[in-house]
Amino acid sequence: MPVPFTFTYKTYFEVGCYVVLLFFVVPIRIDNDYEIREQFMQYVKDFNKSYLDENIFNIRFDAFKKSLETINQLNSNRTNTSAHYGLTKFSDLSPEEFLLIQNNRRNTDALVGNDFGELQNRVSKRSTYWKNVPQKVDWRKKGVVSGVKYQKNCGACWAFSVTETIESMQAIKNKNLTELSVQQMIDCSIYNNGCQGGDTCSLLSWIKDSNVTIETETDYPLVLRDQKCRKTTNFHGGVRINDYVCDTFIGREDIILKLLATNGPVVVSVSGETWQNYVGGVIQFHCDGEISHAVQIVGYDLTAEVPYYIARNSWGEDFGDKGYLYLAIGSNICHLAYEVAAVTVA
Numbered sequence: 001m002p003v004p005f006t007f008t009y010k011t012y013f014e015v016g017c018y019v020v021l022l023f024f025v026v027p028i029r030i031d032n033d034y035e036i037r038e039q040f041m042q043y044v045k046d047f048n049k050s051y052l053d054e055n056i057f058n059i060r061f062d063a064f065k066k067s068l069e070t071i072n073q074l075n076s077n078r079t080n081t082s083a084h085y086g087l088t089k090f091s092d093l094s095p096e097e098f099l100l101i102q103n104n105r106r107n108t109d110a111l112v113g114n115d116f117g118e119l120q121n122r123v124s125k126r127s128t129y130w131k132n133v134p135q136k137v138d139w140r141k142k143g144v145v146s147g148v149k150y151q152k153n154c155g156a157c158w159a160f161s162v163t164e165t166i167e168s169m170q171a172i173k174n175k176n177l178t179e180l181s182v183q184q185m186i187d188c189s190i191y192n193n194g195c196q197g198g199d200t201c202s203l204l205s206w207i208k209d210s211n212v213t214i215e216t217e218t219d220y221p222l223v224l225r226d227q228k229c230r231k232t233t234n235f236h237g238g239v240r241i242n243d244y245v246c247d248t249f250i251g252r253e254d255i256i257l258k259l260l261a262t263n264g265p266v267v268v269s270v271s272g273e274t275w276q277n278y279v280g281g282v283i284q285f286h287c288d289g290e291i292s293h294a295v296q297i298v299g300y301d302l303t304a305e306v307p308y309y310i311a312r313n314s315w316g317e318d319f320g321d322k323g324y325l326y327l328a329i330g331s332n333i334c335h336l337a338y339e340v341a342a343v344t345v346a
């Protein structure tokens, strides 16, 4: 359902997220880079890969070789507190395939939320010092974070991250974690382009302005492709938001910490190019690419050697640390402070 994109007053930028291309079946070719080929064969085996034909096999092999180079680069000068990079299920994609960015438009003037109300009050009671917030927050331990999802080849990270955050806020408020419909956002949000990309703040603006009831996952299940927006009047158990804030907090990550501590999980837009080969640790460097992805932040730890945010991704449980990544606090790493959103539910 490609929607004509006429939204201008708050354009932010659309994130195409990461579109994962899937291929099948494996043939073999012999050439001289024998060792790397052996490594690739092992990779194919370890990750249950299969490619359609020899041509595709060779394309994947070239991408794999590029990933090995990137991994070596990212791991050079590594210290015991660095993030680790290695082979992942995405290592046989070229960086271009991995990062399909649609309509990635930046507009730094446009980063203003709605009528903030209560949330704005909370934000404006700015705490300048990290020591004024709890040293550790992890909303997963409160049972308000559902299982890690896998967006596959649907570029709807913007819908996942926002829906998951509303879901958590509902759970915090009503002490009842109910999975909410990501698919409804993909199908119905008028300012976004479904599986071709979207923007988290545009989605929140639509949800608030249209007084949308976000249905449960059971009533409006995930299919990971664009569909016609379905009428949802007969459903029950849906959630409406009360308010949201969407703003840029570069240099003011204390506000992000405060939102996490006093309100709940937040949504952040990020650059995720180097995440392709992320296998663990706290990302502190090598993350300056274009903003193209969005995730939910579910907590942080200020007591760690390198203080970090806990980011919940939507690339499956077998990515990163059981689906999660860790991002350093305080340096706008991966541009995470550029477009931050928090919500309250009705």
Ligand SMILES: *[C@@H]1O[C@H](CO)[C@@H](O)[C@H](O)[C@H]1NC(C)=O
Binding pocket: 046, 047, 048
């Ligand atoms: C590969 O497939 C096997 C058998 O289906 C499964 O046990 C294993 O977990 C899979 N490995 C990966 C990395 O998906």
Ligand SMILES: *[C@@H]1O[C@H](CO)[C@@H](O)[C@H](O)[C@H]1NC(C)=O
Binding pocket: 073, 076, 077
């Ligand atoms: C690693 O360290 C070397 C020497 O100190 C330096 O020249 C190089 O730029 C560093 N590489 C990275 C990726 O930081």
Ligand SMILES: *[C@@H]1O[C@H](CO)[C@@H](O)[C@H](O)[C@H]1NC(C)=O
Binding pocket: 080, 081, 305
């Ligand atoms: C990392 O190395 C530093 C000194 O090189 C040491 O003090 C610190 O304990 C190490 N951290 C871990 C997690 O091993």
Ligand SMILES: *[C@@H]1O[C@H](CO)[C@@H](O)[C@H](O)[C@H]1NC(C)=O
Binding pocket: 211, 240
């Ligand atoms: C939103 O919809 C609900 C249910 O239809 C209604 O009770 C509520 O008053 C509406 N809120 C606004 C701000 O229109």
Ligand SMILES: *[C@@H]1O[C@H](CO)[C@@H](O)[C@H](O)[C@H]1NC(C)=O
Binding pocket: 176, 178, 216, 236, 237, 238
């Ligand atoms: C939790 O939410 C679900 C879906 O909205 C609802 O069916 C169920 O009754 C709720 N349970 C409690 C204890 O509120």
